[in-house]
Amino acid sequence: MKELLKKLCEMHGAPGYEDEIADFMMEEFKKSCDKVERDRMDNVIAKKGEGKPIYMLTAHMDEIGFVVKYIDEKGFIWFVTIGGFYEPTISNRRVIIHTSKGKIFGVTGMKPPHIMEEEEKKKAVVAKEMFIDVGAKNKKEVINLGIKIGDPITFDQKYEFLHDNKVTAKAIDDRAGCVVLIELMKRLKKFKGTVYAVATVQEEVGLKGAQVAAFKLKPDIGIAIDVCIPGDHPGIEEKHSPIKLGGGPIIEYIEASGKGLIADPKINKWLEETANKYKIPFQTYVGSAGMTDAAIIYISQEGVPSTSIGIPARYIHSPVEVASLDDIENTIKLLVAALEEGYV
Numbered sequence: 001m002k003e004l005l006k007k008l009c010e011m012h013g014a015p016g017y018e019d020e021i022a023d024f025m026m027e028e029f030k031k032s033c034d035k036v037e038r039d040r041m042d043n044v045i046a047k048k049g050e051g052k053p054i055y056m057l058t059a060h061m062d063e064i065g066f067v068v069k070y071i072d073e074k075g076f077i078w079f080v081t082i083g084g085f086y087e088p089t090i091s092n093r094r095v096i097i098h099t100s101k102g103k104i105f106g107v108t109g110m111k112p113p114h115i116m117e118e119e120e121k122k123k124a125v126v127a128k129e130m131f132i133d134v135g136a137k138n139k140k141e142v143i144n145l146g147i148k149i150g151d152p153i154t155f156d157q158k159y160e161f162l163h164d165n166k167v168t169a170k171a172i173d174d175r176a177g178c179v180v181l182i183e184l185m186k187r188l189k190k191f192k193g194t195v196y197a198v199a200t201v202q203e204e205v206g207l208k209g210a211q212v213a214a215f216k217l218k219p220d221i222g223i224a225i226d227v228c229i230p231g232d233h234p235g236i237e238e239k240h241s242p243i244k245l246g247g248g249p250i251i252e253y254i255e256a257s258g259k260g261l262i263a264d265p266k267i268n269k270w271l272e273e274t275a276n277k278y279k280i281p282f283q284t285y286v287g288s289a290g291m292t293d294a295a296i297i298y299i300s301q302e303g304v305p306s307t308s309i310g311i312p313a314r315y316i317h318s319p320v321e322v323a324s325l326d327d328i329e330n331t332i333k334l335l336v337a338a339l340e341e342g343y344v
Protein backbone atom coordinates (compact mmCIF):
# COMPACT_ATOMS: atom_id res chain seq x y z
CA MET A 1 0.00 0.00 0.00
CA LYS A 2 2.90 2.36 0.84
CA GLU A 3 4.47 1.73 -2.57
CA LEU A 4 1.15 2.17 -4.35
CA LEU A 5 0.59 5.59 -2.78
CA LYS A 6 4.12 6.73 -3.62
CA LYS A 7 3.74 5.68 -7.25
CA LEU A 8 0.34 7.35 -7.59
CA CYS A 9 1.36 10.63 -5.93
CA GLU A 10 4.43 10.93 -8.14
CA MET A 11 2.30 10.53 -11.28
CA HIS A 12 0.85 13.60 -12.95
CA GLY A 13 -2.71 14.36 -13.95
CA ALA A 14 -4.14 17.86 -14.08
CA PRO A 15 -7.94 17.90 -14.58
CA GLY A 16 -8.70 16.63 -18.08
CA TYR A 17 -5.20 15.14 -18.46
CA GLU A 18 -5.47 12.04 -16.26
CA ASP A 19 -4.06 9.53 -18.83
CA GLU A 20 -1.04 8.37 -16.84
CA ILE A 21 -3.11 7.62 -13.74
CA ALA A 22 -5.96 6.08 -15.75
CA ASP A 23 -3.53 3.64 -17.47
CA PHE A 24 -2.15 2.63 -14.06
CA MET A 25 -5.60 2.21 -12.46
CA MET A 26 -6.70 0.01 -15.41
CA GLU A 27 -3.76 -2.34 -14.85
CA GLU A 28 -4.22 -2.47 -11.06
CA PHE A 29 -7.98 -3.13 -11.27
CA LYS A 30 -7.43 -5.89 -13.86
CA LYS A 31 -5.55 -7.90 -11.21
CA SER A 32 -8.66 -8.29 -9.02
CA CYS A 33 -11.86 -7.26 -10.85
CA ASP A 34 -14.30 -9.09 -13.13
CA LYS A 35 -14.44 -6.29 -15.67
CA VAL A 36 -12.55 -3.01 -16.19
CA GLU A 37 -13.41 -0.35 -18.75
CA ARG A 38 -12.65 3.26 -19.58
CA ASP A 39 -15.52 5.53 -20.60
CA ARG A 40 -15.46 8.37 -23.13
CA MET A 41 -14.38 10.89 -20.51
CA ASP A 42 -11.56 8.59 -19.28
CA ASN A 43 -13.19 7.50 -16.03
CA VAL A 44 -11.88 4.03 -15.15
CA ILE A 45 -14.76 1.75 -14.10
CA ALA A 46 -13.99 -1.56 -12.38
CA LYS A 47 -16.69 -4.09 -11.59
CA LYS A 48 -16.90 -6.95 -9.13
CA GLY A 49 -20.01 -9.07 -8.50
CA GLU A 50 -23.46 -9.15 -10.07
CA GLY A 51 -27.03 -8.07 -9.26
CA LYS A 52 -28.52 -5.74 -6.65
CA PRO A 53 -27.73 -3.60 -4.79
CA ILE A 54 -25.40 -1.64 -7.04
CA TYR A 55 -22.71 0.21 -5.10
CA MET A 56 -20.74 2.98 -6.79
CA LEU A 57 -17.54 4.03 -5.02
CA THR A 58 -15.42 6.83 -6.43
CA ALA A 59 -12.03 8.45 -5.94
CA HIS A 60 -10.79 11.15 -8.30
CA MET A 61 -7.60 10.81 -10.32
CA ASP A 62 -7.07 14.48 -11.16
CA GLU A 63 -4.97 16.92 -9.18
CA ILE A 64 -5.09 20.71 -9.28
CA GLY A 65 -2.76 22.01 -11.98
CA PHE A 66 -2.12 24.61 -14.66
CA VAL A 67 -2.26 24.98 -18.44
CA VAL A 68 0.06 26.96 -20.75
CA LYS A 69 -1.76 30.12 -21.83
CA TYR A 70 0.89 32.25 -23.54
CA ILE A 71 4.59 32.19 -24.39
CA ASP A 72 6.21 35.62 -24.47
CA GLU A 73 9.06 36.82 -26.73
CA LYS A 74 11.63 36.46 -23.92
CA GLY A 75 10.73 32.79 -23.45
CA PHE A 76 8.64 33.03 -20.29
CA ILE A 77 5.50 30.94 -20.07
CA TRP A 78 2.23 32.29 -18.69
CA PHE A 79 -0.46 29.98 -17.41
CA VAL A 80 -3.98 29.61 -16.02
CA THR A 81 -4.82 27.56 -12.93
CA ILE A 82 -7.26 24.64 -13.08
CA GLY A 83 -8.79 23.76 -9.74
CA GLY A 84 -8.98 25.60 -6.43
CA PHE A 85 -5.61 27.10 -5.46
CA TYR A 86 -4.59 29.44 -2.71
CA GLU A 87 -2.37 31.27 -5.17
CA PRO A 88 0.64 32.11 -2.93
CA THR A 89 1.33 28.32 -2.73
CA ILE A 90 2.19 28.43 -6.45
CA SER A 91 5.05 30.92 -6.14
CA ASN A 92 8.69 29.83 -6.50
CA ARG A 93 7.92 26.16 -7.02
CA ARG A 94 9.36 23.57 -9.35
CA VAL A 95 6.89 22.50 -12.02
CA ILE A 96 6.71 20.10 -14.96
CA ILE A 97 5.23 21.01 -18.33
CA HIS A 98 3.85 17.89 -20.00
CA THR A 99 4.49 18.21 -23.75
CA SER A 100 4.06 15.84 -26.68
CA LYS A 101 7.88 15.52 -26.62
CA GLY A 102 7.97 14.63 -22.92
CA LYS A 103 8.46 16.39 -19.59
CA ILE A 104 10.06 19.84 -19.44
CA PHE A 105 11.16 21.08 -16.02
CA GLY A 106 10.69 24.67 -14.94
CA VAL A 107 10.04 26.96 -11.99
CA THR A 108 7.36 29.52 -11.22
CA GLY A 109 9.12 32.87 -11.14
CA MET A 110 8.08 36.20 -9.69
CA LYS A 111 9.56 39.51 -8.60
CA PRO A 112 12.16 38.99 -5.80
CA PRO A 113 11.29 40.49 -2.38
CA HIS A 114 14.37 42.78 -2.48
CA ILE A 115 12.84 45.03 -5.09
CA MET A 116 9.27 44.96 -3.82
CA GLU A 117 7.76 48.07 -2.27
CA GLU A 118 6.84 47.61 1.43
CA GLU A 119 3.14 47.67 0.54
CA GLU A 120 3.65 44.99 -2.14
CA LYS A 121 5.28 42.62 0.35
CA LYS A 122 2.17 42.68 2.52
CA LYS A 123 -0.10 41.59 -0.34
CA ALA A 124 -0.63 37.96 -1.32
CA VAL A 125 0.93 37.21 -4.69
CA VAL A 126 -1.56 36.20 -7.40
CA ALA A 127 -1.16 33.57 -10.13
CA LYS A 128 -1.56 36.02 -12.99
CA GLU A 129 1.63 37.81 -11.90
CA MET A 130 3.62 34.56 -11.98
CA PHE A 131 5.27 32.94 -14.99
CA ILE A 132 7.25 29.79 -15.72
CA ASP A 133 10.95 29.87 -16.47
CA VAL A 134 12.30 26.77 -18.27
CA GLY A 135 15.70 28.34 -18.88
CA ALA A 136 14.98 29.29 -22.50
CA LYS A 137 16.39 32.50 -24.01
CA ASN A 138 13.41 33.29 -26.22
CA LYS A 139 10.04 32.12 -27.57
CA LYS A 140 11.67 30.08 -30.35
CA GLU A 141 13.64 28.01 -27.86
CA VAL A 142 10.47 27.33 -25.84
CA ILE A 143 8.66 26.16 -28.96
CA ASN A 144 11.63 23.99 -29.98
CA LEU A 145 11.39 22.26 -26.60
CA GLY A 146 7.92 21.11 -27.69
CA ILE A 147 5.96 23.42 -25.39
CA LYS A 148 2.73 24.72 -26.83
CA ILE A 149 -0.40 26.52 -25.70
CA GLY A 150 -2.76 24.04 -23.98
CA ASP A 151 -0.05 21.84 -22.44
CA PRO A 152 -0.84 20.78 -18.85
CA ILE A 153 1.49 21.66 -15.97
CA THR A 154 1.79 20.10 -12.50
CA PHE A 155 3.97 20.54 -9.42
CA ASP A 156 7.27 18.65 -9.38
CA GLN A 157 7.28 17.20 -5.89
CA LYS A 158 8.73 14.02 -4.43
CA TYR A 159 6.82 11.74 -2.05
CA GLU A 160 8.50 11.53 1.34
CA PHE A 161 7.97 9.73 4.64
CA LEU A 162 7.50 11.78 7.81
CA HIS A 163 7.52 10.63 11.43
CA ASP A 164 4.84 8.31 12.85
CA ASN A 165 3.63 6.61 9.66
CA LYS A 166 2.79 9.95 8.05
CA VAL A 167 3.71 10.92 4.49
CA THR A 168 3.92 14.11 2.47
CA ALA A 169 3.39 14.53 -1.26
CA LYS A 170 1.45 16.46 -3.84
CA ALA A 171 -1.89 15.01 -4.98
CA ILE A 172 -2.61 12.97 -1.83
CA ASP A 173 -5.95 14.58 -2.74
CA ASP A 174 -7.12 12.18 -4.10
CA ARG A 175 -4.54 9.52 -4.97
CA ALA A 176 -5.04 8.31 -1.37
CA GLY A 177 -8.62 7.59 -2.43
CA CYS A 178 -7.35 5.79 -5.56
CA VAL A 179 -5.22 3.53 -3.32
CA VAL A 180 -8.33 2.78 -1.22
CA LEU A 181 -10.24 1.74 -4.36
CA ILE A 182 -7.45 -0.57 -5.59
CA GLU A 183 -6.98 -2.24 -2.21
CA LEU A 184 -10.71 -2.47 -1.58
CA MET A 185 -11.31 -4.36 -4.84
CA LYS A 186 -8.34 -6.62 -4.08
CA ARG A 187 -9.52 -7.53 -0.55
CA LEU A 188 -13.28 -7.75 -1.18
CA LYS A 189 -14.32 -11.41 -1.16
CA LYS A 190 -17.84 -12.35 0.02
CA PHE A 191 -20.51 -9.77 -0.68
CA LYS A 192 -23.96 -9.44 -2.22
CA GLY A 193 -24.64 -7.28 -5.29
CA THR A 194 -22.39 -5.32 -7.64
CA VAL A 195 -19.51 -3.12 -6.59
CA TYR A 196 -18.27 -0.53 -9.07
CA ALA A 197 -15.01 1.20 -8.17
CA VAL A 198 -14.77 4.31 -10.31
CA ALA A 199 -11.57 6.33 -10.62
CA THR A 200 -13.04 9.62 -11.81
CA VAL A 201 -11.72 12.49 -13.93
CA GLN A 202 -12.19 16.26 -13.57
CA GLU A 203 -13.42 16.29 -9.97
CA GLU A 204 -11.46 19.44 -9.19
CA VAL A 205 -13.30 21.38 -11.88
CA GLY A 206 -16.89 20.50 -10.94
CA LEU A 207 -17.29 16.75 -10.28
CA LYS A 208 -17.68 16.13 -14.01
CA GLY A 209 -16.39 12.56 -14.33
CA ALA A 210 -18.58 11.30 -11.47
CA GLN A 211 -21.62 12.92 -13.05
CA VAL A 212 -21.35 10.95 -16.31
CA ALA A 213 -20.33 7.72 -14.53
CA ALA A 214 -23.37 7.85 -12.22
CA PHE A 215 -25.58 8.37 -15.29
CA LYS A 216 -24.15 5.22 -16.86
CA LEU A 217 -24.04 2.93 -13.80
CA LYS A 218 -27.42 3.78 -12.19
CA PRO A 219 -26.18 2.96 -8.66
CA ASP A 220 -28.42 2.28 -5.65
CA ILE A 221 -25.77 3.60 -3.23
CA GLY A 222 -23.00 6.13 -3.83
CA ILE A 223 -19.85 6.57 -1.76
CA ALA A 224 -17.12 9.10 -2.61
CA ILE A 225 -13.71 8.58 -1.05
CA ASP A 226 -11.78 11.81 -0.83
CA VAL A 227 -9.67 13.81 1.58
CA CYS A 228 -11.05 15.92 4.43
CA ILE A 229 -9.55 18.85 6.35
CA PRO A 230 -8.38 18.15 9.92
CA GLY A 231 -8.41 20.95 12.49
CA ASP A 232 -5.51 19.66 14.57
CA HIS A 233 -2.73 22.04 13.57
CA PRO A 234 -2.05 25.77 14.16
CA GLY A 235 -4.26 28.11 12.17
CA ILE A 236 -7.52 26.14 12.49
CA GLU A 237 -9.79 26.00 15.50
CA GLU A 238 -11.20 22.67 16.59
CA LYS A 239 -14.73 24.05 16.44
CA HIS A 240 -14.21 24.56 12.68
CA SER A 241 -12.93 21.01 12.24
CA PRO A 242 -12.70 18.56 15.15
CA ILE A 243 -11.07 16.03 12.78
CA LYS A 244 -7.65 14.66 13.67
CA LEU A 245 -4.93 13.21 11.49
CA GLY A 246 -4.56 9.57 12.55
CA GLY A 247 -8.08 9.49 14.02
CA GLY A 248 -9.48 7.20 11.33
CA PRO A 249 -11.75 7.61 8.30
CA ILE A 250 -14.31 10.42 8.41
CA ILE A 251 -17.98 9.76 7.84
CA GLU A 252 -19.31 13.03 6.46
CA TYR A 253 -22.82 14.31 7.13
CA ILE A 254 -22.83 17.60 5.26
CA GLU A 255 -20.42 19.22 2.79
CA ALA A 256 -20.09 22.93 2.09
CA SER A 257 -22.91 23.91 4.49
CA GLY A 258 -25.49 22.11 2.38
CA LYS A 259 -24.38 23.44 -1.03
CA GLY A 260 -22.67 20.06 -1.45
CA LEU A 261 -23.76 16.64 -0.29
CA ILE A 262 -26.30 16.07 2.46
CA ALA A 263 -25.43 12.47 3.24
CA ASP A 264 -28.01 9.73 3.58
CA PRO A 265 -28.34 9.07 7.36
CA LYS A 266 -29.11 5.35 6.84
CA ILE A 267 -25.88 4.84 4.92
CA ASN A 268 -23.92 6.66 7.61
CA LYS A 269 -25.59 4.51 10.30
CA TRP A 270 -24.56 1.36 8.39
CA LEU A 271 -20.96 2.57 8.19
CA GLU A 272 -20.83 3.62 11.85
CA GLU A 273 -22.32 0.34 13.04
CA THR A 274 -19.83 -1.59 10.91
CA ALA A 275 -16.93 0.45 12.30
CA ASN A 276 -18.09 -0.21 15.87
CA LYS A 277 -18.57 -3.93 15.21
CA TYR A 278 -15.08 -4.35 13.70
CA LYS A 279 -13.45 -1.88 16.14
CA ILE A 280 -12.25 0.40 13.35
CA PRO A 281 -11.67 4.01 14.54
CA PHE A 282 -13.74 6.64 12.74
CA GLN A 283 -14.68 10.31 12.99
CA THR A 284 -17.79 12.24 11.96
CA TYR A 285 -17.85 15.61 10.26
CA VAL A 286 -20.12 18.42 9.14
CA GLY A 287 -18.33 20.69 6.69
CA SER A 288 -18.65 24.31 5.68
CA ALA A 289 -16.51 24.23 2.50
CA GLY A 290 -15.48 21.82 -0.23
CA MET A 291 -17.36 19.18 -2.18
CA THR A 292 -16.76 15.62 -3.32
CA ASP A 293 -18.04 13.38 -6.11
CA ALA A 294 -20.87 12.30 -3.77
CA ALA A 295 -22.42 15.78 -4.18
CA ILE A 296 -23.21 15.02 -7.83
CA ILE A 297 -23.89 11.27 -7.49
CA TYR A 298 -26.70 11.83 -4.98
CA ILE A 299 -28.63 14.09 -7.35
CA SER A 300 -28.08 11.89 -10.43
CA GLN A 301 -30.75 9.67 -11.97
CA GLU A 302 -33.82 9.82 -9.71
CA GLY A 303 -31.62 10.44 -6.66
CA VAL A 304 -29.02 8.08 -5.23
CA PRO A 305 -28.61 7.74 -1.43
CA SER A 306 -24.95 8.65 -0.94
CA THR A 307 -22.25 9.60 1.48
CA SER A 308 -18.66 10.73 1.49
CA ILE A 309 -15.80 9.07 3.35
CA GLY A 310 -12.91 11.40 4.10
CA ILE A 311 -9.26 10.58 4.64
CA PRO A 312 -7.79 13.29 6.90
CA ALA A 313 -5.16 15.30 5.00
CA ARG A 314 -3.41 18.49 6.11
CA TYR A 315 -2.49 21.43 3.80
CA ILE A 316 -4.64 20.15 0.93
CA HIS A 317 -4.42 21.85 -2.46
CA SER A 318 -0.75 22.56 -1.84
CA PRO A 319 2.31 20.56 -2.99
CA VAL A 320 2.98 19.47 0.61
CA GLU A 321 -0.15 17.63 1.63
CA VAL A 322 0.25 15.36 4.69
CA ALA A 323 -1.67 12.16 5.44
CA SER A 324 -1.40 9.20 7.80
CA LEU A 325 -0.98 5.72 6.33
CA ASP A 326 -2.97 4.39 9.32
CA ASP A 327 -6.01 6.43 8.22
CA ILE A 328 -5.76 5.08 4.68
CA GLU A 329 -5.52 1.50 5.99
CA ASN A 330 -8.53 2.02 8.29
CA THR A 331 -10.55 3.50 5.41
CA ILE A 332 -9.91 0.34 3.37
CA LYS A 333 -10.82 -1.88 6.35
CA LEU A 334 -14.06 0.02 6.99
CA LEU A 335 -15.23 -0.19 3.38
CA VAL A 336 -14.33 -3.88 2.96
CA ALA A 337 -16.18 -4.72 6.19
CA ALA A 338 -19.22 -2.60 5.28
CA LEU A 339 -19.57 -4.09 1.78
CA GLU A 340 -19.14 -7.63 3.08
CA GLU A 341 -21.76 -6.98 5.79
CA GLY A 342 -23.98 -5.45 3.10
CA TYR A 343 -26.35 -2.49 3.15
CA VAL A 344 -29.93 -3.43 3.97
Ligand SMILES: [Zn+2]
Pocket residue numbers: 060173174203226227
Ligand atom coordinates in the same frame (compact mmCIF):
# COMPACT_ATOMS: atom_id res chain seq x y z
ZN1 LIG B 1 -10.32 15.81 -3.71
